[in-house]
Amino acid sequence: MIERELTVSNRLGLHARATAKLVQLLAPYRSNCTLTAKGREVNAKSIMGVMLLAAGQGTQVKLRVEGEDEEATAQAVCALFERRFDEDS
Amino acid sequence: MRQEFKGLGASRGSALGRARIRLPHALEVAEEHIAESQVEAERARLQRAIDSVRTEMHALRERLHGALAHEIGEFLDLHALLLDDPELLQGLDTLIRTGRYTADYALRLQRDRIAAVFAGMDDPYLRSRIDDIDQVVGRIHAALHSRQNGSEGVAGEILITDNIAPAELAQLQAQGVVAIITAAGSTLSHSAILARSLHLPLIVGVPGALLKVNDGDALIVDGGSGLVIVEPAPSDLRDHRLREREYIRERRELHRLRREPTRTIDGVDINLYANAESREDVAEAHALGATGVGLYRTEFLFLQRHELPDEEEQFRAYRDVVLGMSGRPVTIRTLDLGADKADRTGLALRDEPNPALGLRGVRLSLARAGLLETQLRALLRASGYGPLRILVPMVTCREEIREVRAHLKRVARELRTQGHEIADHVPLGAMIEVPAAALALPGFIGNVDFLSIGTNDLLQYLLAADRNNEALADLYTPLHPAVLRLLRDVIRLSRLRQKPIAVCGEMAGDPLYAPLLLALGLTEFSLHPNTLLELRRVIRECDLAALRKDLPQLTRARDRAGIEAWVQSHQPGP
Numbered sequence: 100m101i102e103r104e105l106t107v108s109n110r111l112g113l114h115a116r117a118t119a120k121l122v123q124l125l126a127p128y129r130s131n132c133t134l135t136a137k138g139r140e141v142n143a144k145s146i147m148g149v150m151l152l153a154a155g156q157g158t159q160v161k162l163r164v165e166g167e168d169e170e171a172t173a174q175a176v177c178a179l180f181e182r183r184f185d186e187d188s
Numbered sequence: 189m190r191q192e193f194k195g196l197g198a199s200r201g202s203a204l205g206r207a208r209i210r211l212p213h214a215l216e217v218a219e220e221h222i223a224e225s226q227v228e229a230e231r232a233r234l235q236r237a238i239d240s241v242r243t244e245m246h247a248l249r250e251r252l253h254g255a256l257a258h259e260i261g262e263f264l265d266l267h268a269l270l271l272d273d274p275e276l277l278q279g280l281d282t283l284i285r286t287g288r289y290t291a292d293y294a295l296r297l298q299r300d301r302i303a304a305v306f307a308g309m310d311d312p313y314l315r316s317r318i319d320d321i322d323q324v325v326g327r328i329h330a331a332l333h334s335r336q337n338g339s340e341g342v343a344g345e346i347l348i349t350d351n352i353a354p355a356e357l358a359q360l361q362a363q364g365v366v367a368i369i370t371a372a373g374s375t376l377s378h379s380a381i382l383a384r385s386l387h388l389p390l391i392v393g394v395p396g397a398l399l400k401v402n403d404g405d406a407l408i409v410d411g412g413s414g415l416v417i418v419e420p421a422p423s424d425l426r427d428h429r430l431r432e433r434e435y436i437r438e439r440r441e442l443h444r445l446r447r448e449p450t451r452t453i454d455g456v457d458i459n460l461y462a463n464a465e466s467r468e469d470v471a472e473a474h475a476l477g478a479t480g481v482g483l484y485r486t487e488f489l490f491l492q493r494h495e496l497p498d499e500e501e502q503f504r505a506y507r508d509v510v511l512g513m514s515g516r517p518v519t520i521r522t523l524d525l526g527a528d529k530a531d532r533t534g535l536a537l538r539d540e541p542n543p544a545l546g547l548r549g550v551r552l553s554l555a556r557a558g559l560l561e562t563q564l565r566a567l568l569r570a571s572g573y574g575p576l577r578i579l580v581p582m583v584t585c586r587e588e589i590r591e592v593r594a595h596l597k598r599v600a601r602e603l604r605t606q607g608h609e610i611a612d613h614v615p616l617g618a619m620i621e622v623p624a625a626a627l628a629l630p631g632f633i634g635n636v637d638f639l640s641i642g643t644n645d646l647l648q649y650l651l652a653a654d655r656n657n658e659a660l661a662d663l664y665t666p667l668h669p670a671v672l673r674l675l676r677d678v679i680r681l682s683r684l685r686q687k688p689i690a691v692c693g694e695m696a697g698d699p700l701y702a703p704l705l706l707a708l709g710l711t712e713f714s715l716h717p718n719t720l721l722e723l724r725r726v727i728r729e730c731d732l733a734a735l736r737k738d739l740p741q742l743t744r745a746r747d748r749a750g751i752e753a754w755v756q757s758h759q760p761g762p
Contacts, residue, residue: 145275
């Protein structure tokens with residue numbers, strides 16, 4: 100299992116478009132993947148789950164990945180957060 | 189038993205079909221349990237419904253093209269993700285298996301749970317995303333209840349609903365809906381305008397419409413008179429066929445107008461240009477006898493791809509339009525994109541919280557090195573093949589147009605040195621869609637060769653009302669006194685300074701508004717080829733001198749009602 104602390108740093112937060120991006124990115128990976136914020140843990144592969152986190156800019160999020168390709172999965176998610184969901188090019 | 193009632197005819201045409209009632213948002217589903225032995229069947233029923241919604245959405249996606257595809261496509265993507273959402277599906281599954289609820293009630297419970305969380309959010313944008321979930325849940329619910337022959341979707345049905353959003357109209361028509369009746373709405377709403385351009389019969393303003401008809405009733409709808417007949421008698425069916433024939437005859441007569449001039453009763457020729465963004469549009473514009481292309485959108489060259497189109501590709505596209513119009517003038521608009529659409533391009537723009545007021549149109553072209561230059565080079569090279577004009581979108585101030593002009597001069601010089609054949613004079617025009625540009629026009633009209641008023645955006649910015657916000661449908665109207673005054677002033681100044689001026693928004697394509705625009709002094713319209721012949725027919729019945737005499741009275745109107753009354757009383761007969 101891999102755990103990472105991430106910060107939502109894109110300006111608009113985890114809104115619909117960023118969430119869609121995350122869910123689409125995760126689709127090909129087989130590992131289970133959750134995000135925890137404000138005491139709520141959600142399935143990161145669920146667009147509804149992630150939207151329900153209502154994580155605005157600056158929110159601290161804990162990523163938890165478990166499965167055969169957990170290394171690659173975690174890396175991909177971290178990279179997306181670091182790229183600020185490609186909002187700021 | 190036969191019954192009839194009347195509403196306001198908002199879009200002409202006669203239709204015969206089965207009634208399909210769409211209830212308002214909230215799912216009115218009673219708590220209902222199933223026996224353990226039914227659980228598997230219920231799960232399968234839900235799965236079939238979800239599969240059929242997925243197929244429906246997929247089919248819709250294939251049918252959409254042009255500007256609509258970009259606008260609706262984004263929603264469809266989101267809805268497709270929601271439809272396959274593991275949380276939603278697992279939740280439903282658990283409710284059916286362990287709660288032993290019907291799929292309908294499970295759907296409602298799940299929807300209400302999610303809605304409760306959304307309602308507690310601080311961010312109003314996120315909070316409003318419940319609408320997307322409602323739409324997806326609504327579709328699944330409808331699919332659960334589609335009749336046995338549900339596989340053919342809604343084809344041949346007449347939709348009866350509270351209200352209808354513009355984005356839905358094209359979608360529903362593509363799915364085969366033959367007419368729409370709404371309880372609310374106005375004949376001048378955005379949806380009504382769109383329905384007319386789609387030739388989809390629409391009747392609005394029928395209070396209690398949902399209670400007057402039963403799902404599955406046979407209906408006849410006359411979008412001209414606003415008459416609805418429930419369970420028609422044989423004589424009604426005959427009337428419907430006659431009316432249908434009449435509309436076909438009308439269409440045929442319209443068709444004859446292809447080769448006729450667009451001349452008013454008092455002998456003034458009006459120029460009808462076509463808006464176009466595809467080869468088909470250009471061919472149609474040519475066939476319908478358009479004066480030229482008044483607005484060729486170049487965005488499609490940039491959308492749905494990861495790299496920017498190079499000069500050669502753009503040149504060929506522009507040259508094809510010019511050649512397609514065989515000598516008639518073609519106006520090509522430089523890139524009009526903003527952050528709302530740019531994520532499907534090679535532009536890599538920052539997300540903006542408010543793209544409508546952001547880096548878009550000429551602002552973007554000037555901000556990105558090379559973007560404008562490549563486009564201008566391609567355009568100038570195409571100008572060697574026939575009359576071409578360049579139109580600049582989203583102009584706010586004089587500096588922008590001067591800067592574009594400077595680039596244009598430099599690029600022209602370079603191209604000539606490189607041995608390219610380009611036209612001696614390529615007119616440069618500005619879109620008038622930012623209110624500031626309209627108000628400051630006296631200061632920079634000397635810097636442009638022609639003007640085009642983009643009423644869609646002008647209205648949105650002038651009235652501070654998003655045209656896709658249904659809650660503001662009554663506010664978003666060209667019939668506001670401020671709109672009329674601004675249009676009058678811009679048109680008057682252009683005529684005084686002898687600069688050609690056209691209106692290229694949806695307003696120009698709606699025959700309802702033609703007398704109004706003529707009264708305001710307009711002689712050039714640029715519109716989608718869809719309604720070009722209808723506009724020609726209406727204009728040929730207008731007396732320009734008489735209409736213009738009404739201008740002072742029109743601009744003295746103090747509210748929408750006064751202007752609307754004038755518009756309604758100046759409709760030439762069908």
